[in-house]
Amino acid sequence: MTPILLALLLAAPAAPQAPTPSDPVATAIARAAPGTRIGLMVVDETGREIVAVRPDERFVPASNTKIFTTAAAFATLDMTAPDGGGGAEVRLEGRDVVLSGHGDARLSSAADCRSDCLADLARAVAARTRIVHDVIGDDSALPDERWPQGMSWNNQVGRYGTAISALTIDDNVVALSVTPGAAGAPPAITGDGYYELENRATTVAGGKTALEETRQPGSHVLRIGGTIAAGAPARTVLVGIDDPAHRAAWRLAQILRAEGVRVTGTVSVRHRPPSPSDDPDQRGGAPAPHAPAPPAALARLAPPPLGEDVRHTNKVSQNLHAELLLRRVGATTGSGSVADGRAVVVRMLGGIGIPRWQYEFADGSGMSSYNRVTPRATVTLLRWIAAQPWGAAWRATLPVGGVDGTLASRFHATPLDGRLFAKTGSLNATSAVSGYLTAASGHVLTFAAFANDVPGDASATAAIDQALLAVAASH
Template sequence: MPRRVGRVFRPGSLADVKGRPTRNTVAGALLLLLFGSACAAHKGPTSNPRAERELASDLTRVFGAPVMSQGLWGVEVKSLDSGRVLFEHNARTLVMPASNMKILTLATAAETLGWNFCFTTTLETGAAVEGGVLKGDLIVRGTGDPTINSRNERAAAVFDEWASALKAAGITRIDGAIVGDDNAFDDQGLGAGWSWDYLQYGYAAPVGALEVNENVARLTVRPGATEGDPAVLELAPGSGLQAVNHAYTGAAKSAVTIDFERRVDQPILIVTGSLAIDAQPATRDVAVVNPTIYFAQSLKDALIARGIDVTGGAVDADDRGDLPAPDARRVLAQSQSPALREIATVLMKVSQNLYAETLLKAAGAAQGGLGTTEGGRVATRALLSSWGIPQSTYVQYDGSGLSRYDYVTADLIVTILARMFGDPRHKDAFVATLPVAGKDGTIASRMKKTRAEGNAIAKTGSIANVRSLSGYVHTRDGETLAFSILANSFTIPAATVNWIADLAVETLANFTRR
């Protein structure tokens, strides 16, 4: 296999800048340097068939490693400067993409919604205000904003704004319920082909038109008073789950083994394992049952904490037949999400599944009508068909790639990457969303001290027996390559698969035609 190359000094790189720029600043500046205006001055690559043959030979050895003989690779590498495919291996074989499916979802959202698209959430009512009291329900109506969460403390800021707006409207008490209107989307929160045994985890949280804290409730586990006592559980209100405590207090300095599972037939969360008597509280993120109820409960609690009393409960509008129609309500407060370009950065850099499912439904809603996954799939098919991409090259069941029914080819992914890179409407915004090797996102710890560090930008993917890595890298000559590396059906450690993929990208970064 090609040897790894150590850290290379790059004149003018950010390593020479004084001060301590933040990780995001460094990564963003690197992207501008590597993939921005400097690329416009790069001349097309000189033809060197021998160099291309040597590259193909190197990559054949990388992907032909015996350790992966029982697995399956789908790989394609294409020069975006010359348009030539430099390497392919099973490039047109359908394989599961895991979170590389987000590349399709983001391309669809960017084309359908636009990079400046924002979600809107409103507080509405049809009731009168008398003597500081809202004489009826407060209705929160959502269109899918996934950003009302703890990232940058946005949820707290939104609740602060809403409480202030209600007080400005003369409301200090609500004699009614907090009602969640989620009718912009359908009620199918889970994706087809999602595995039942991970539905309790935060990364599989259900999607809805109302989303708060990424539809994840915090489970806190504390040790009991003495060794052997039951552990003490606390589950955030509104989760829709009943916690059953099988966890106990372990001996001092013992390992933390807290885990949880969710019953398939009932909304019951079974907590197991132990927590040392001298341990700090353990926290776990649990997917909620009904995002709308969770949002309404969170809003109710937030208003009470900010001095607005609420006498009613937290209710899903679907359970109420007496609500005024939207055009019969008046708006008391309104919030807009950050623009899609900011939402997409979280989507891609941390691989946020809920964001992906939300954007797919929003793309469907933009075609007119209800936000559904099928509507989003229709939008994806329309986009890819307009690019001349046949439907036989992919199977899409969700937006995130959690589904094991999803299939793509490496050639498809590279084609989309080339399209987004070559379109001035999308290039800069799309490139900025991708994790930077050795710097941030899901590849912050990968490819360090190589020519790929701070150079390669790529979307990862990870579900059981699937790993993927697709994006862009510059060669030693400054040539821009798009690549897709998809691994399926392996039983070796996933870290070994990632190492092989990284080695391939490092090989591309070291490629020269000279």
């Protein structure tokens, strides 16, 4: 099997030639649904190309975008020390209490919180005063860019497309509990009161649970529809939010009241609208005037090291955390805008020698359909990462085939079980997986695989996995 033969098999405009038994990679790829466009590149430890199928075509990478974002984070930020720079703080401004975020993705208001806890900040306020007026959520440490360009608006209601903010709480989702009632009756739905709930769901006997959540952008009315099976256990539904700073301040007000602090005012927010100065390509003119320094903080949190967050981000493909990492990277040289983060990634890739046309990014997570990257650019970056002092630590953040993360159910009980370390990706008509695998010879191969234009409800995952198994078996 050669790259030339694979190209002939896959590039034909009419029905492809029947692959021969001696070409197991081509045979595997040919199993993808008609119309699917697959790019696959595999190189050995010397950089020699083993497989090259459309290596220089641009593909939507989905969450393989996180490879680029988290590599830039490792190359730019301190991964080992407590994250004092990103921690949230609380201060008093007259009778108002202000909760400020600085890009930490892990602030928690859970009752069983043990680290990076909002309750610790609430107790600092309670120790100083027993009455406050307004509770203000301040996320102006970063520009107010809550969703990436090119993300489908209908993703906003769910946890994968929740808004991004310098002041983030509980992964910026609200948890609802849906408990079935009698057959034909609506289920019971409970939340914490943040959303106004409109219950249009039905309990069905002998049916399946298929709940649907809909909400118009900017609305506090959340509609729950669909069905839940009678006798089924209660289902937890995680719903995205539009204004994380407001949600965080709202939760702080709740905890303050539980701590015996009387809140006499309202919950409000402070945002910093994006401006031309947030784009490195449009900066110029006189610098913006500095705002007066705020009062000293009553308390500031120091979250765990960012390396732990990158591990979580890559293992489960956490979009919100990836977006905040991109903004944190951008804050090292600019305002913390998406454009600043992209500029750091571009400089990193330029330094590696990857041509500019081989990639384009609109976000840090892969939710944007505007992103494009070639298999060759991805493999080049992965090989560069492996040569860095932090390369082994970064690789340890990747899911492991058959073992954990988004690869826990893939490659199990195959020769690549526990021997493939890769980032997955999934989006409309798109799937991807790129990383490292240990072949039958014991040599480590670097690979990038993308499938775009996957029709309808089809999946290209099995075809890609079989191709990688074939490569591993023959090298």
